[in-house]
Amino acid sequence: MQDISCDILNEMESDEWVCDFAFAVDxxxxxxxxxxxxxxKGIFAHELYLEVKAFQWKLGLFAKQxxxxxxxxxxxxxxxxxxxxxxDKYSSKLMALQKEFIRRFADFKAVEGLFDLLNSPLACDIETTTEELQIELIHLQADNSLKMMFESKPLVEFYASLHSKKFQNLKKFARKMFVLFASTDFLHHEN
Incomplete structure (x- = not known):
């Protein structure tokens, strides 16, 4: 028994073990x-995806550094x-972790374009969106007051406050995205 405790103590005193432990804690x-x-609380799927995507990028940066x-x-x-x-060992572990994140969140990658459109309708490429949204997005991107409203309101409130007739398809798209990913807040904010 005493030999086992000495082995553990010796292991814990090794520089490599201490470095491994510091890396693991960090x-x-x-x-x-x-x-x-x-x-x-109150986080939407597109926001979750942005956090995961940013973390994947961070892992790549950490591995390189x-x-x-x-x-x-x-x-x-x-x-x-x-x-x-x-x-080099820690860098390899981070690259493996990054690959695992990419694998586990591959389903979100399939809807990344929809998340981007929902999150940044003022910056999206109109020609790559669905035809029923194109005209409404042109009006949205051309309207400075809507741009200011987009920057000043939470996303759910912004979409809910859009004119129901003028932005019917865009509101329908946002509603689907919010409801699809379990947010009923949009329904409560709609005018």
């Missing part, structure tokens, strides 16, 4: 931050003497 903190954001022995985003790891071999 990355778990980032995963916990993402998890907290994803569990926020760790490979270059830049530890700015890993405060505990930064305090350790990290070998290039360990940096």
């Amino acid at each position: 990355i778990m903190q980032k995963l916990n931050e993402l998890n907290t954001k994803l569990q926020g 760790l490979n270059e022995q830049k530890f700015i985003h890993f405060p505990l790891l930064k305090t350790q003497s990290v070998t290039q071999e360990s940096s």
Whole structure:
């Protein structure tokens, strides 16, 4: 029994183990931050997807920086003497994690264009949208007062406040997207 405890203590005293532990704590903190954001109240599916997509990009950045022995985003790891071999190992783990995120959220990728349209109707390429939305999007993008309203209101309120006749298809699209992803807030805000 004493041999086992000595082995554990020796392992915990090794520089490599301490670096591995620091890396694990740093990355778990980032995963916990993402998890907290994803569990926020009143978050819509397109917002969840944006958080996941941003996290995937961050993982790529972190992997590249760790490979270059830049530890700015890993405060505990930064305090350790990290070998290039360990940096490469952590970089590989982050790339594997990024690939797993991409695999697990592949279904969202299929509706990314719809999320982009919902989230940024003023910046979308009108020619790539469905024909029934094109004219309404032209009117929306041409109207400065609607642009200001878009910037000043929450997304649900913005769509709900659009004129029902003039933006009938756009409102229908937004309603489908919000209801499809379990938000009834849109129905309560509609005029």
